[in-house]
Amino acid sequence: MGARAAGRTVGWWTRLAVAIVLLNGSLTFVSIWPTLAVMPTLRLSLEAAGLVLGLALAARRGSAPVARTTQRLLAALWVVLIVAHYVDVSTRSLYGREVNLYWDLQLLPDVGAMFAYVAEPRLVLAFGAALILIPSLLFLPVRWAIGVVSQASASPAVRTLATTAAIGVFALAGVQGVAGHLLSAAPIAPAVSTAIAGEAVEFAREASGHRRRAMPPAPSIDSDFAHVRGADVVLLFVESYGVTSWERPEFRQALAPARANLAAAISETGRSVVTATVESTTFGGESWLAHISLLSGTAVGDADLNRRLMAERRDTMVTAFSRHGYRTLAIMPGLQAPWPEGGFYGFDHLYGARDLDYKGPPFGWWDVTDQFVLACMDALAFTPQAQSPAFIFVPTISTHAPFTPVPPYQPDWTRLLTPTPYDEDDLSRAYKAVPDWSDLGPGYARSLAYVHETLSGYLRLRGDRDMVLVIVGDHQPPALVSGEGASWNVPVHVIGRRAAVLDRLRAQGFRDGLAPAGSALARMDALMPILLRAFGNTE
Secondary structure, three states: OOHHHHHHHHHHHHHHHHHHHHHHHOOOOEEOOOOOOEEOOOOEOHHHHHHHHHHHHHHHHHOOOOOHHHHHHHHHHHHHHHHHHHHHHHHHHHHOOOOOHHHHHHHHHHHHHHHHHHOOHHHHHHHHHHHHHHHHHHHHHHHHHHHHHHHHOOOHHHHHHHHHHHHHHHHHHHHHHHHHHHOOOOOEOOOHHHHHHHHHHHHHHHHHOOOOOOOOOOOOOOOOOHHHOOOEEEEEEEOOOOOHHHHOHHHHHHHHHHHHHHHHHHHHOOOEEEEEEEEOOOOOOOHHHHHHHHHHOOOOOOHHHHHHHHOOOOOOHHHHHHHOOOEEEEEOOOOOOOOHHHHHOOOOEEEOHHHHOOOOOOOOOOOOOHHHHHHHHHHHHOOOOOOOOEEEEEEOOOOOOOOOOOOOOOOOHHHOOOOOOOOHHHHHHHHHOOOOOOOOHHHHHHHHHHHHHHHHHHHHHOOOOOEEEEEEEOOOOOHHHHOOOOOOEEEEEEEEOOHHHHHHHHHOOOEEOOOOOOOOOEEHHHHHHHHHHHHOOOO
């Protein structure tokens, strides 16, 4: 063989090797946390092995490459697999859970609108362009790789090698499935096509209601509220407040001053705090699932169960307080539209964003700031005319992703209900901060520090008020902040002067101080009977 022929042979084998590596790598990459980028791995793809084997068998039967039309169809299907794999690994890495196509598609318009609102316009345009261009650009190298493998399969030597290698990959997958614990690492990547098939089955099941879970029975919701009689009880859900803010050193260090200030405010006002950890029924979003789980005492982890439960007439923590003479209010700044389903809870009054009528500068998707919300709560619930204590439910929003810009803290609470709650210098500094989409952690810490400072200021502002304040994280922040494999655990703090309440909580596993410790005490729905017993159950 001459030098030119030998060079052509080497080039031919090189192209084949590059084509196979490209096809294999396109379905075995992993996400680079906490970014949207990915990196290759050394694992093997079952789909790539199947494609190579199929092209080899087709060439054996026809002694020629498969038709160009077939190659283009295969390339288009391969691009679908690549995109599906990217969505899967990115969702797991950044959001912290697997894709649920049925429910995620329904939330996609709202999530897209939210991030389009808070992101820079150039970033929104770049993302939109990427959605259109990337699949088209992926098609070209995939089409080339399939063509190279198809042409090479006309060679008997290539067919034999391809068949042997593909069978070896399948055999290794079998060994991994049976005795994977004996392998130091998983050499075979999870099959993308299997994941897609599973999502399709799940989509059909959700859409049809097939094998729908039965509604859990209504729990007993009762308490004589003897230990909180005469005191106001405020249930404050803090958005994205998870145990990761206590466990990760960078967050713990960044939040230490704000937490020390909160501890000082509790002590200075003659109050005490006990803390526990509970497991939320949601992760990274869908806060309402945590809300309804606690208020109803029923574990709600998906939109279907949430919708069906709210269509029933059931007792809730709200109606239990109402039966014992409490005024019941919900202050919900994230509620942007009429919500007739909210009648399920039984609040006397429910205030949404329009009712709160925020006139200050906008922050985040909902415009409203948490300090303004507490000022509104104070004005609405604690009027001189109020003769009975109040139970108040407040879900906060200032710590919602992307966490930036963070509102300034206003020491003069009287300004918060005016159109000019902040000085221009403070406002300008706050607006200069923009989300760093490659690292949202610092913004997350700053937003939580703002909430801590707001709570500290409010406790001092109402130092003489007899109040039991229950602070619960609704869920962990998305995995792009909390990290892959984070738990679903969130802190719960109870602050007040009612010694009997705090003693009963200590007896059930709560500990003194703000820092959560140990494993989860209970799931979010089981927190309700724990609180009711502390509030005065006669058991």
